[in-house]
Amino acid sequence: MAAATSSGSGNLWRSVAFYAFIAFFLLVALFPLLWVFKMSIITRAEIFASPPTILPNTLTGTSYETIFSDARFQRAILNSVIVAGVTTVICLFLGSIAAYAIARLRFRFKSPFLTLILAIAFFPPVAIIAPLFVQFSQAGIINTYASLIIPDVVFALPLTVWLLVAFFKELPFDLEEAAKVDGATTLQAFWKVIVPLSAPGVFTTAILTFIFAWNEFLFANTFAFDISVQPVTVVIPQFATIYTVDYGAQAAAAVVVTIPLVILVLIFQRRIVSGLTAGAVKG
């Protein structure tokens, strides 16, 4: 009995410590976001208050009014959606075909090939930005969506391929064979069986690719100098005049551009975690 009690209280302490740690971790992880959110809803005076307030004293929607009445910002969100969306679609289309081939086919130099793909992802973008600028200018695509999408695809594709290879390798081979015997061509087997089945993997990859492209700043800042193509990452720092920086508006904009990502993850996380392949084979 005594042993049971002591082990019971041991469990209690363990779970208290467990949740305390989780709370601490969440606080650290979410602090920057919470701080930015606080900045977006307080007055300009409070932003500059010293010492800074932990909890907001004043509440105001001015910053949000500023950004939403700004045509530049609205246009920038549309641009971001277009650039990140197109990048994601291209990456998934090319990446899934390439990953499928790598996962399923036997060919020479497969692993050096995979390493090479990965090496591209590690290539520092800054190193190629000047030559790219020259080439894009010559090709006449500077200051267009293409000048943002092309480098985004190049740098996101290796990630896409690697993630998808891992997912495709997990799928039971029998399903493909079953589809082929059922009368499907290799491509039909791929689109009708493999892709739907790897949906959790494809969604995960899509989200990561989208986030990558959504957050991209360097290429956008270099190749896009017209508001008709500039994405939000470039526009947010421009909430400033020569004399002042509108930190409140920047914070509000940061919150607004984060929301689509959060929504995306929330929508798809159920698909990501649900084991879609359950029931395909015994087990």
Next chain:
Amino acid sequence: MAEITFEDVKKVYGEDVVAIQDMNLDIPDGEFVVFVGPSGCGKSTALRMVAGLEDITDGKLFIGDEVVNDVPPRERDIAMVFQNYALYPHMNVRENMAFALKLRKVDSDEIDRRVNDAAKILGLENFLNRKPVALSGGQRQRVALGRAIVRDPKAFLMDEPLSNLDAKLRVQMRTEIAKLHNRIGVTTIYVTHDQTEAMTMADRIVLLKDGIVQQIAPPQEMYEYPNNVFVAGFIGSPAMNFVKGHLEKDNGNIVAAFGEARVPLSREKLENVDLDPYINNDVVVGIRPENIEDAEVVENPEGTTPITVEPQVIESMGNEKYVYFELSQAEKAHMESLAEEEAEVGGEDDDAGELLVARVSPETVAREGKEVRLLIDSSKVHLFDPETEEAILQ
């Protein structure tokens, strides 16, 4: 529906790993053929070559009159049931069954009609809208069968379809598959490692070992007239007993002698067989456990050979008993071709490997450690050449 013909079909992996050695087989339209053999014997490879999932290294494979060596699976018009069912998990039962028909652009009324018919045959009417994950093992197995029968294909290929089911369900599905075949009569190739499935379901059995066809025969014929030691040992459970023996002439009779036993060979078996080279020479004597009976329960001991043994273990099956015994002065023959099998069941080193087994009536008086008289049915004795391991009697 169509016939399937193997003409010197060969499969080699890489440079020199031979999976199938010059296989020749004619499967007439509507026959149920079972490929059976120990794991790694090439039975699945042979099946997958028919499906088109495996290249054919050499020889010709016909489905109907057409050589299909280079025809992709989707154009062969065959249906396959996989060991792990391979149901499409993102589709419900109806969609799973309709998938092949949709790919063939069959019109949707026809698809509905066929899927509903198949569902009725298989008792799946109430599950058509479920996903595979919500089905039991037996139901999944039925969906896999349903996916095959809606197609009305030239042939069914089944790759160990029952091995994932529990023992009771396996027996039940075995009967259902047999019933299904009787009903629709499509040429079927069925792969299994289980000799019971082969015996119960097949019109003809093809027994393979190391990529070489050992024998092709209807089940009863394969059981009664095995070509060689391997076939004799593989078909039948418990497996045939093999003992080292000696062939002698005795008053015009030919007698197989082992230990104290002297089994006279029945004359019918000796027709068309030249036994001269074996007289006074070693042979391997094969006796099926069911051909040894307790002397007390045999009504008509004519044509039998008595042996006296001391049972070491007796296992009761309810409807029969297995009596394990050592035969004094006789040596159990360890055949090379069966060595792997023995190793698999772990019988090589322990005593059980040295024991012979009799399958006797439950009324037997045999007790462990107490001498008992058993009778061997002389007409059912098999003889094998100790070198080639081929059957001597026909």
